[in-house]
Amino acid sequence: MIRFLLRRIGVVIPTFLGITLLSFSLIHMIPGDPILVMMGERHIDPEFYKLAMHNLGLDQPLYLQYWHYLVNALHGNLGLSVRSQVPVMQEFLALFPATVELSFCAMLFAVPVGLAAGMIAAMRRGKVADHGVMGIALTGYSMPIFWWGLMLIMLFSVKLGWTPVSGRIDLLYDIQPVTGLLLVDSLLAHDMDAFKSVVMHLILPSIVLGTIPMAVIARMTRSAMLEVLREDYIRTARAKGLSMARIVLIHALRNALMPVVTVIGLQVGTLLAGAVLTESIFSWPGVGSWLINAIGARDYPVVQGGILLIATLIILVNLLVDILYGVINPRIRHAR
Amino acid sequence: MALLEINKLSVEFGSAAHPFRAVSNVDLSVDAGDIVGVVGESGSGKSVTMLALMGLIDAPGRVTADALNFDGKPLLNMKPAQKRQIVGRDISMIFQDALTSLNPAYTVGFQLIETLRQHTPLRGDALKQRALELLELVEIPDAKSRLNAYPHQLSGGMSQRVMIAIAIACNPKLLIADEPTTALDVTVQQQIMELLLNLQKSQGMGLILITHDLAVVAEVAQHVVVMYAGEVVEKSPVTEIFDRPRHPYTQALLASIPEHSKGAERLHTLPGVVPGQYDRPSGCLLSPRCPYVQDRCRTEHPDLYPAGAAVARCFYALDDAGRPTHV
Ligand SMILES: Nc1ncnc2c1ncn2[C@@H]1O[C@H](COP(=O)(O)OP(=O)(O)OP(=O)(O)O)[C@@H](O)[C@H]1O
Numbered sequence: 001m002i003r004f005l006l007r008r009i010g011v012v013i014p015t016f017l018g019i020t021l022l023s024f025s026l027i028h029m030i031p032g033d034p035i036l037v038m039m040g041e042r043h044i045d046p047e048f049y050k051l052a053m054h055n056l057g058l059d060q061p062l063y064l065q066y067w068h069y070l071v072n073a074l075h076g077n078l079g080l081s082v083r084s085q086v087p088v089m090q091e092f093l094a095l096f097p098a099t100v101e102l103s104f105c106a107m108l109f110a111v112p113v114g115l116a117a118g119m120i121a122a123m124r125r126g127k128v129a130d131h132g133v134m135g136i137a138l139t140g141y142s143m144p145i146f147w148w149g150l151m152l153i154m155l156f157s158v159k160l161g162w163t164p165v166s167g168r169i170d171l172l173y174d175i176q177p178v179t180g181l182l183l184v185d186s187l188l189a190h191d192m193d194a195f196k197s198v199v200m201h202l203i204l205p206s207i208v209l210g211t212i213p214m215a216v217i218a219r220m221t222r223s224a225m226l227e228v229l230r231e232d233y234i235r236t237a238r239a240k241g242l243s244m245a246r247i248v249l250i251h252a253l254r255n256a257l258m259p260v261v262t263v264i265g266l267q268v269g270t271l272l273a274g275a276v277l278t279e280s281i282f283s284w285p286g287v288g289s290w291l292i293n294a295i296g297a298r299d300y301p302v303v304q305g306g307i308l309l310i311a312t313l314i315i316l317v318n319l320l321v322d323i324l325y326g327v328i329n330p331r332i333r334h335a336r
Numbered sequence: 337m338a339l340l341e342i343n344k345l346s347v348e349f350g351s352a353a354h355p356f357r358a359v360s361n362v363d364l365s366v367d368a369g370d371i372v373g374v375v376g377e378s379g380s381g382k383s384v385t386m387l388a389l390m391g392l393i394d395a396p397g398r399v400t401a402d403a404l405n406f407d408g409k410p411l412l413n414m415k416p417a418q419k420r421q422i423v424g425r426d427i428s429m430i431f432q433d434a435l436t437s438l439n440p441a442y443t444v445g446f447q448l449i450e451t452l453r454q455h456t457p458l459r460g461d462a463l464k465q466r467a468l469e470l471l472e473l474v475e476i477p478d479a480k481s482r483l484n485a486y487p488h489q490l491s492g493g494m495s496q497r498v499m500i501a502i503a504i505a506c507n508p509k510l511l512i513a514d515e516p517t518t519a520l521d522v523t524v525q526q527q528i529m530e531l532l533l534n535l536q537k538s539q540g541m542g543l544i545l546i547t548h549d550l551a552v553v554a555e556v557a558q559h560v561v562v563m564y565a566g567e568v569v570e571k572s573p574v575t576e577i578f579d580r581p582r583h584p585y586t587q588a589l590l591a592s593i594p595e596h597s598k599g600a601e602r603l604h605t606l607p608g609v610v611p612g613q614y615d616r617p618s619g620c621l622l623s624p625r626c627p628y629v630q631d632r633c634r635t636e637h638p639d640l641y642p643a644g645a646a647v648a649r650c651f652y653a654l655d656d657a658g659r660p661t662h663v
């Protein structure tokens with residue numbers, strides 16, 4: 001197991017370096033002079049220009065620039081936001097919990113619903129339930145997030161008035177931030193009304209963000225289950241006189257989960273991409289809308305740092321998925 | 337009363353409009369403690385018959401029978417929950433490919449204990465104790481550490497031993513062994529077969545032994561059932577069949593032994609192969625391959641007729657000298 005872990009982590013390091021290289025070169029790929037682009041059309045006096053060049057380290061040779069960038073990045077120093085002059089890392093850390101909370105709740109919706117739907121479809125293969133479930137999954141998969149979000153807001157928020165339209169929590173609650181996750185913080189503050197408000201705010205965006213992963217998980221679960229149910233060891237399990245529930249949940253699902261876990265891991269990338277849109281539909285104060293705003297404002301340190309951080313996160317999640325995969329599948333864990 | 341009594345068991349696959357009878361009107365009975373050998377070329381319906389008996393044929397496959405009685409209880413039309421108490425406990429089955437028959441995600445101990453938990457009142461440490469006993473019973477060295485092994489860490493022979501341990505875990509009255517050694521290395525085939533037969537004797541189980549190895553059948557079985565294209569073509573006491581086969585197909589099977597004593601997958605002595613879904617002839621199913629075929633055989637389907645001490649599905653069953661009784 002230790003060997004397995006070390007090998008996985010060994011693979012991650014070059015990937016991380018590749019990403020730093022990519023996000024580093026971003027600033028050099030901007031057409032034109034980066035300082036001029038960042039400062040906009042304003043007139044810049046040469047002294048200031050020089051200072052800006054120096055501050056950004058752009059007056060040094062490239063390899064040195066990269067080296068400093070890498071060392072700084074490893075120390076968590078990603079520069080200052082051009083707009084707010086606040087360190088990028090600090091802004092990211094302040095907003096990140098909101099995105100984590102939303103993504104987590106989206107997966108909380110997508111994983112169980114997707115697994116259940118896929119299993120039902122596989123068990124009822126070719127029957128009405130199969131076609132129904134898979135039809136819904138396909139629709140969910142091809143649903144434009146923006147349209148879907150607006151439809152849900154129109155129905156549940158505007159027409160029925162069940163859920164709030166936007167934000168993370170009603171303005172009248174003032175929760176002391178501890179973890180930045182409002183679900184946790186409101187519980188820590190023993191404020192059940194605030195907790196309820198957080199939950200209500202989370203429902204719609206979670207469904208919107210979770211819809212595509214849910215559909216992908218449902219389809220993957222179905223095909224993996226169908227494959228596994230044909231295996232010899234399922235016949236053995238049946239020959240043992242085990243109950244149908246035990247055969248499906250213990251013998252089939254465990255093996256079907258192996259490809260599904262990978263898919264779930266890959267969905268985290270999709271999720272972060274989807275979060276950008278979902279966050280702007282629901283005015284969710286997370287890193288997605290932060291990044292979008294930064295791109296609009298040409299705040300390059302933020303774009304650069306944000307991309308590096310998000311990509312690093314995706315690598316870490318994939319590492320986690322790999323490890324999880326090894327835990328589920330003894331053959332991978334024991335492979336030399 | 338026989339332990340197992342099968343009457344006119346049929347299994348159909350395919351659509352209702354174009355059905356394929358993989359098994360047709362099979363009669364079979366096994367007495368307690370007896371060994372019945374089932375032989376026949378690939379595709380003759382041996383496995384499907386046994387799977388039907390175990391209740392393991394899935395839709396769209398259809399199983400019908402006049403009787404399917406085990407230990408006096410009718411298995412056919414039994415409620416699934418009730419049948420699950422018999423299958424795995426009183427009847428169990430081992431399969432050809434042991435390596436794929438064990439779940440790769442669970443340890444040997446888990447898969448063994450699972451059966452015990454399902455069918456016996458044992459719980460807790462007693463389960464583990466019994467599992468250990470069973471692994472020792474099937475002569476697995478270092479049984480204690482094998483309990484925590486995963487299937488991919490076992491050899492084929494070891495896996496088949498584990499499968500046997502699972503099958504005999506609840507002291508079944510009937511064990512079905514479907515070519516239990518075919519997938520194994522030649523060197524371990526004999527060990528596994530010996531183990532199986534020793535256990536059969538010591539536990540007093542009935543055993544249905546499906547095999548291509550006629551030599552083993554001759555040695556250990558009391559009765560032999562020969563299947564061809566989904567039908568029983570001959571049923572005979574073992575003392576009779578090797579000296580006086582009654583069906584031309586049986587004769588051909590026996591004649592193929594010296595050429596390759598192991599694995600009569602295809603017969604050198606008869607041209608052609610077992611007819612499948614699309615090339616079943618009318619009349620006697622063996623007629624295109626039979627060396628003694630007559631006009632009647634091509635149009636009329638024979639029943640099982642008494643012939644000496646056996647029954648054979650042939651209008652012109654062979655006489656004691658092995659010649660067809662043409663009129
Ligand atoms: N699920 C199924 N659907 C359709 N046809 C099937 C199915 N299972 C088996 N058959 C067909 O039934 C026939 C009998 O197959 P079976 O597996 O019982 O043969 P067998 O005697 O066990 O052969 P072998 O010695 O190769 O194991 C074959 O023609 C096979 O193709």
Ligand SMILES: [Mg+2]
Binds near residue numbers: 382383
């Ligand atoms: Mg078979």
